[in-house]
Amino acid sequence: DAGVIQSPRHEVTEMGQEVTLRCKPISGHNSLFWYRQTMMRGLELLIYFNNNVPIDDSGMPEDRFSAKMPNASFSTLKIQPSEPRDSAVYFCASSTGQGGQYFGPGTRLTVT
Amino acid sequence: KQEVTQIPAALSVPEGENLVLNCSFTDSAIYNLQWFRQDPGKGLTSLLLIQSSQREQTSGRLNASLDKSSGRSTLYIAASQPGDSATYLCAVDPQGGSEKLVFGKGTKLTVNP
Numbered sequence: 010d011a012g013v014i015q016s017p018r019h020e021v022t023e024m025g026q027e028v029t030l031r032c033k034p035i036s037g038h039n040s041l042f043w044y045r046q047t048m049m050r051g052l053e054l055l056i057y058f059n060n061n062v063p064i065d066d067s068g069m070p071e072d073r074f075s076a077k078m079p080n081a082s083f084s085t086l087k088i089q090p091s092e093p094r095d096s097a098v099y100f101c102a103s104s105t106g107q108g109g110q111y112f113g114p115g116t117r118l119t120v121t
Numbered sequence: 122k123q124e125v126t127q128i129p130a131a132l133s134v135p136e137g138e139n140l141v142l143n144c145s146f147t148d149s150a151i152y153n154l155q156w157f158r159q160d161p162g163k164g165l166t167s168l169l170l171i172q173s174s175q176r177e178q179t180s181g182r183l184n185a186s187l188d189k190s191s192g193r194s195t196l197y198i199a200a201s202q203p204g205d206s207a208t209y210l211c212a213v214d215p216q217g218g219s220e221k222l223v224f225g226k227g228t229k230l231t232v233n234p
Contacts, residue, residue, distance in 0.1 A: 013164075040220055042220070042222075051224055051225070051226040051227070052210070052212075052224040054221055054222065057220065057221070065221065100164055100165070102165075104220060106220070109155065109167055109170045110155070110167065110220065110222065111167060112157075112164040112165040112166070112167075113164050114163060114164045115163070115164050117162075
């Protein structure tokens with residue numbers, strides 16, 4: 010199995026631009042998670058889906074952030090408009106729901 | 122609110138040493154606890170998953186223990202190697218089935234040859 014796939018691996022954009030991060034979970038996993046990692050705050054859960062349905066988005070920082078999962082093999086996290094404080098590494102993870110999450114390599118986002 | 126603490130934040134040891142990484146959590150009502158490894162610029166790799174009913178899990182040179190009542194877990198690494206250098210994070214699932222992991226900030230381990 011290829012594991013969780015994320016794209017792009019690196020993204021540099023200017024403040025105010027729209028950013029879209031993509032994730033392909035492991036085939037057969039029915040839960041998908043988006044995390045953000047910064048030096049100051051560590052790893053934070055933003056939102057998670059179960060069977061393509063958003064279950065908890067309480068970690069989404071504000072309305073500029075949105076996430077979708079149109080099917081079992083694809084999810085997006087969108088930031089519009091982006092701000093410098095959004096600079097972080099964004100991870101996607103998936104699981105079978107039986108315990109144990111598998112993480113992708115992350116997208117390093119820099120907003121200038 | 123569940124909080125996870127890892128001490129020390131950084132640890133440097135000579136190759137061959139046995140070492141222990143610590144993780145503590147404030148609410149003992151957890152579903153499971155997971156230890157991860159993160160290499161610089163990489164994602165997280167799951168090392169060991171301990172269910173709340175278990176006391177320990179072992180994988181190769183790694184052994185993780187769980188004491189729910191005291192809110193503690195330890196990761197024991199035997200005969201450390203330079204390749205073990207990485208940041209180790211622990212995470213707890215505070216609610217059965219929710220999988221809303223709460224992470225510690227990690228311990229950065231350096232094993233010197």
